[in-house]
Amino acid sequence: MKLQVNETAVRVALVAFNFIFSILSVALIALGVVYVDDLELPKKYIGLDFFELPTLLIVLGSLSFVASLAGCYCARTDSQRLTKFFIIFLSVLLALELTISLISFFNMSSVSNSKVRAAMRDELESDDSSEKAD
Structure with missing residues (x-):
């Protein structure tokens, strides 16, 4: 027994996926815009001095949004070539x-540990100096 896929159901699923993907892309752009104000903190977490994380988030969010629009267009047309390009582009993206997420995650622990230790040391030193003043 051969399983046949309903083409209309696949198109509706593709449009729904691309709608969710476009919402997440806008959220990624918004996250990049929010972090533009404070460039030093995210740049330290990613560990790359030549990349600014907010700019990278805005670019990736824009590319994701364009990809989601292309996916909606793919669902509307019958072009297999465009659908294959969409799948490859989405996979690369x-x-x-x-x-980027993995690099940020692995570099975040080393940076945050050193910052937490420095903050704890400063707090202990300030407590010791305030006790001596009393």
Whole structure:
């Protein structure tokens, strides 16, 4: 028994996926815009001096939004070539975002540990100096 896929259901699922993907893309752009004000903190977390994380988030969010619009267009037309391009583009974009997330996650612990220790040391020293003054 061969399983046949209903083409209309696949198109509706693709449009729904692209709608969710476009909302997440706008959220990624908004996150980048929010972090533009404070460039030093995210740049320290990612560990790369030549990349500014907010700019990277805005660019990736814009590319994701364009990809979601292209996906909606793919769902509307019958072009297999465009659909294949969309799948490849989406895979590359996902790999890029995953790579950036992993780099940020692994570098965040070393930076945050040193910052937390420095903050705790400063707090202990300030408590000791205030006790001596009393």
